[in-house]
Amino acid sequence: MHAKRATTRRQVLKGGGAALVGLAAGAGTASGQTLRTTMPDNLARELMAYGRRSRYVETGRITLDNKVNMQMHGDPYGFDALTPLGEQMGIITPAPLHFISSHGDPPPDVDPAKHRLMIHGMVERPLVFTMDELKRLPSVSRINFIECLANRPQPGEERTLEQNHGLIGCSEWTGVPLSLLLKEAGVKNGASWVVGESLGRTQQARSFPLGKAMMDDTLVAYGQNGEPVQPHNGYPLRLVIPGFEGKFQLKWLRGIKVTDQPYVTYWEHSSFTRRERSPLGAYWEQGPKSVITHPAGGQRLPGHGYFTIVGFAWSGTGAVSRVEVSTDGGRTWQNAEIEGPALPMAMTRFKLPWTWDGSEAVLQSRCIDERGDVQPTPEEYGAFWGEYAAPHGNVIQPWRVTSVGRVLNAL
Amino acid sequence: MRCSVFAAAIVVACVGAVAAQGQTYNLGRAPTEEELNPAGAAIGPDGRGLPAGSGTAAEGALLYVARGCSQCHGPTGAEGPGPHLVGERGSGNPEYDAFYEGGNWQGRGIRNFMFATQIWSWINQGMPLNQQGFLTADEVYSLTAYLLHRNGIIEEDDILDETSLPQVQMPARGAFAYTPDHPAYSEWKPRMPRTRVR
Numbered sequence: 077m078h079a080k081r082a083t084t085r086r087q088v089l090k091g092g093g094a095a096l097v098g099l100a101a102g103a104g105t106a107s108g109q110t111l112r113t114t115m116p117d118n119l120a121r122e123l124m125a126y127g128r129r130s131r132y133v134e135t136g137r138i139t140l141d142n143k144v145n146m147q148m149h150g151d152p153y154g155f156d157a158l159t160p161l162g163e164q165m166g167i168i169t170p171a172p173l174h175f176i177s178s179h180g181d182p183p184p185d186v187d188p189a190k191h192r193l194m195i196h197g198m199v200e201r202p203l204v205f206t207m208d209e210l211k212r213l214p215s216v217s218r219i220n221f222i223e224c225l226a227n228r229p230q231p232g233e234e235r236t237l238e239q240n241h242g243l244i245g246c247s248e249w250t251g252v253p254l255s256l257l258l259k260e261a262g263v264k265n266g267a268s269w270v271v272g273e274s275l276g277r278t279q280q281a282r283s284f285p286l287g288k289a290m291m292d293d294t295l296v297a298y299g300q301n302g303e304p305v306q307p308h309n310g311y312p313l314r315l316v317i318p319g320f321e322g323k324f325q326l327k328w329l330r331g332i333k334v335t336d337q338p339y340v341t342y343w344e345h346s347s348f349t350r351r352e353r354s355p356l357g358a359y360w361e362q363g364p365k366s367v368i369t370h371p372a373g374g375q376r377l378p379g380h381g382y383f384t385i386v387g388f389a390w391s392g393t394g395a396v397s398r399v400e401v402s403t404d405g406g407r408t409w410q411n412a413e414i415e416g417p418a419l420p421m422a423m424t425r426f427k428l429p430w431t432w433d434g435s436e437a438v439l440q441s442r443c444i445d446e447r448g449d450v451q452p453t454p455e456e457y458g459a460f461w462g463e464y465a466a467p468h469g470n471v472i473q474p475w476r477v478t479s480v481g482r483v484l485n486a487l
Numbered sequence: 488m489r490c491s492v493f494a495a496a497i498v499v500a501c502v503g504a505v506a507a508q509g510q511t512y513n514l515g516r517a518p519t520e521e522e523l524n525p526a527g528a529a530i531g532p533d534g535r536g537l538p539a540g541s542g543t544a545a546e547g548a549l550l551y552v553a554r555g556c557s558q559c560h561g562p563t564g565a566e567g568p569g570p571h572l573v574g575e576r577g578s579g580n581p582e583y584d585a586f587y588e589g590g591n592w593q594g595r596g597i598r599n600f601m602f603a604t605q606i607w608s609w610i611n612q613g614m615p616l617n618q619q620g621f622l623t624a625d626e627v628y629s630l631t632a633y634l635l636h637r638n639g640i641i642e643e644d645d646i647l648d649e650t651s652l653p654q655v656q657m658p659a660r661g662a663f664a665y666t667p668d669h670p671a672y673s674e675w676k677p678r679m680p681r682t683r684v685r
Contacts, residue, residue, distance in 0.1 A: 194518055202523060203515035213512055260510050271529060278613035281529030285675035331528070339531040340601060342609040360675065393677055 135163040137173055138238050155182060155308070158242025161388070162369050167219065167246050167416055167423045171306045174245035177224050177322065179343065181276035183307035184328050191312050193257075193296065197271070197333035200262030207298065207312060213252045216295060218318070219422045221246040221390050223362050225321035228469030235485040236374030240473060241367045244390070246423035247309075249316045250299030254332065255290045263290075263334055271339050272315050272324070273331030283339035284317060284324045288360075293318045293421070296329060318421035319361045319392030361392030363470035364451045366399055366426070366443035377481035380434035385412070388423045391445035395419060398444040399426040405438035405474070412441065420446075432477065438486055440474040454487065527620065530608040534653030537607070540624030541648035544641070547633025550626050555615045564637060569616075570595055573637045597638040599662075603647075603655035607631045628652070 114120075137157035155178035159169055188207045196202040224243035229235075254270075263286070270289040273281045288294055295316040297305060305311050310327030317325050323343060338344075366389035371377055385403070389396040395418050400409040412426035426441065442451040452460070454471045476486035530536055551557060551564070560566075564573035574596075600606050611627045613619050622630070632647040641647070641655060 194522060195515075196518065196523055201510070202518050204518045204522065205515040209514040212514060260512060260515065262509070271531070273525075273528060278616070278619060279527040279529070280612070283531075287675050291677075331525070333528075335531060337531055337533060339529055340605060341529045342605060342613070345601065345605060361677070 135160050135173065137176065138242060155179075158238045159245045160238060161242055161244070161367075162237050162372055162375060164369070164388075167388075167419075167425055168301060169245035169247060169423075171247060171300045171303065171309060174222075174247060174300075174306070174309055175224065175243045176308045177226075177243060178276070178308070178327075179278075179280070181274075181278055181280065183311065184275050184277070186275070186312050186328070188304075188312045191330070193313060193329060194331045195257050195261040195334075196331065197335050198264040198267040199258070199334050200264060201260075203257075203261050205257070210252055210296065210298065210313075213256060215250055215299075216253055216292075217248055217250040217299070218293065218295065218316075219246065219248045219417070219419050220293075220316055220318040221421060221423045222316070222322050222325050223390070223392075225323055225362075227322075229367075229471060229473045229485070229487050230469075231485070231487045233484045233486075234374075235487075237367070237369060237372035238374070240373060240485060240487075243322070244388075244423070246390075247300045248302065249295055249297040249305075250302075251295040251297030251313075251316065253292050254294040254296050254315070255292055257296060257332065258289060258334065261334075266336050267334045269335045269338050271331075271333040271335055271341075272326035272329055273333060274326050274328045275330040276328050280326065280343055281339060281341045282324045282326050282344055283335070283341060284320065284360075286334065288317060288320065296332075319394075321360065321362060321392075362390070364391040364393075364396070364443040364445040364449045365389065365470040366396075366441040366451055367473045368401070368439055368441050368475060371439060371477055371483045372475050373483055373485040375483045377432060377477060377483065379481065380432045383430050383432055385428045385430045385439060386415075387412075387426055387441050389426055389441070389443035390421070390423050391443060391447075391449065392421060393449065394421070394446040396424040396443055397446045397448075399424075399441055400444070401426070401428045401439070401441045403430055403437055403439050406440060406472075409442070434479060436479050437477045438474050439477065440472050442472050527612045529612065530604050532602040532604055532653070534604050534649060537604070537649035537652060538624040539649055540628050541646050542625050542627070542629025542632050543646055544629075544632045544636035544643050546625075547629035547631070547636075550629050551633055554622065554626065554630070555618070556630070559616065564634070572597055572634050597634050598640070598657075599659045601657055601660050603631065603635060603640075603652050603657055606634060607652055 115123075138160060140156040140158070155176050157176045159173055159175040164173070191207050193205045193210065194202065195205075221244055227241060227243035229240040258270075268286050269283050270286050271281050271283045273279070297310070297314050297316045298312060300306060300309055305314055310329065313329040315324070315326045315329055366387055368385055368387040370386050371383065372387075377383065385401060387399070387401075389399045396414070397418070399412040399414065401412045402409045410428065412428040415425040415427050418424045430439075444450050451470055451472055454469075457469060457471045471487075474486040476484045478484065524536065524538075528536060552562075556572075557564075559569035560572045561569075565571050597606060607627055610630055611622065611624075614622070614630075628647045631652065632641065632645065635641045635647075635655060636643050636645070640658065645651070647655075
């Protein structure tokens with residue numbers, strides 16, 4: 077698997093936080109004062125109805141160059157692309173930059189006026205809702221991350237931040253609690269599972285425990301960051317199951333079936349299953365995890381001096397309570413400062429001031445969540461799960477800063 | 488009903504139960520019979536919801552070529568470039584394996600499915616990839632029978648239908664650590680089980 081930048085301006089991407097800091101400090105021009113300029117009138121008008129980024133901003137999702145997808149799915153890149161994590165500001169991933177992993181299903185082209193959601197199976201009253209009806213129901217907005225279960229750091233010096241961690245995004249999701257819809261339909265006694273059904277090309281489905289569906293945090297979402305959910309993220313409806321592996325959070329939702337057994341559908345079982353310790357495909361919640369996003373793999377430090385170490389932490393079972401950072405290869409750890417909100421099952425920002433003296437350094441972070449669960453080392457993870465290179469890895473990610481400022485994967 | 492405090496209590500309790508089960512918003516409508524049984528719906532391990540139909544391995548062998556399965560899975564099912572449908576999991580295509588298997592995808596390969604219904608359901612929903620949706624129920628039973636037979640799981644003349652398919656004993660049924668009836672799987676509670684590694 078090779079990662080490929082969707083954009084041409086590698087420099088801007090690579091610089092990450094440092095580039096931004098540099099701009100602010102240098103005020104942008106040699107004279108120290110940026111010259112007055114204006115956008116062409118017609119462009120300025122065009123941007124009034126629906127805004128676009130400045131033409132100088134070219135950050136994009138990083139598409140995975142995968143020849144297999146070409147052969148199998150007739151598309152050169154398939155539908156797998158990474159969030160450009162190193163460029164993200166704050167905890168919200170812009171919807172157009174939220175990672176995609178679709179196993180070859182392109183987004184369906186759904187007219188929302190014709191879309192229906194059916195609640196059926198072990199319910200008193202199967203119900204079919206229109207989008208308008210769903211929007212009339214009391215809505216909830218919540219900030220939650222969605223992370224692919226395959227998002228895991230792997231060894232290889234050249235592996236970048238995004239290659240090791242780019243299958244995560246965090247959005248404000250708006251929708252109807254699934255529990256509300258299930259109560260409307262009346263769940264029958266004996267029911268214990270829920271199957272989400274999609275209208276994608278291969279009509280994928282996923283089953284998950286009714287207990288989670290009845291916790292008020294599980295949403296049938298039509299909104300993402302204040303707008304309709306984007307096609308690649310599930311338009312017009314998707315499941316948001318906070319903290320659970322991304323694979324359960326089905327896109328292009330058209331049905332919710334209540335059952336008394338897990339369905340162990342194709343994508344739950346076929347590729348996400350291990351024989352030891354694996355409850356079929358189901359690991360459910362993502363473990364406590366964190367990663368330094370600057371300085372991070374694939375980036376380059378312009379020279380020694382002051383930097384702010386920044387990163388994200390998250391946990392599938394609650395809020396992040398603490399993040400520790402080590403700048404000496406794990407010998408000593410300090411508490412990082414949490415910046416902005418630390419919400420349950422949401423990406424959480426941390427930062428720590430750091431002055432680089434120009435000598436080699438190994439930087440890493442570890443997350444401690446509100447339940448006291450601690451992000452493991454590869455050794456701890458391996459001892460528990462049998463083999464480290466498995467999916468679901470939430471191990472500590474060390475980055476090595478070389479004496480010339482290259483940042484390498486030290487896993 | 489005799490009027491007593493006791494009866495009143497029962498009435499209240501019943502009303503309470505009905506209210507809990509009743510609709511609050513009265514939005515949405517009842518689905519039609521047809522809507523309740525969409526053709527590509529996922530089928531669970533017990534096979535409930537399988538359509539009527541039947542097929543055999545011999546019929547499946549012809550369909551395997553006629554319906555284009557061999558184009559991606561190889562003339563005998565073991566050549567790729569798609570995943571192997573006969574023999575060991577994997578494919579003839581190292582890139583495919585590297586991308587999709589990662590060396591850890593132990594559920595791939597026909598012998599590694601836990602339930603025969605999973606195979607039926609996936610062929611019905613997703614195959615042939617990019618053109619799915621045209622196979623009849625009989626054809627899906629036949630193709631499933633063919634693949635199960637080629638992998639030594641059923642006999643050549645076994646007939647698969649909505650009753651016999653869920654009864655096929657898959658060799659991998661007990662191979663995974665937790666099965667759907669294992670309490671660690673069926674009785675989900677928050678933080679179970681993977682977030683603790685210590």
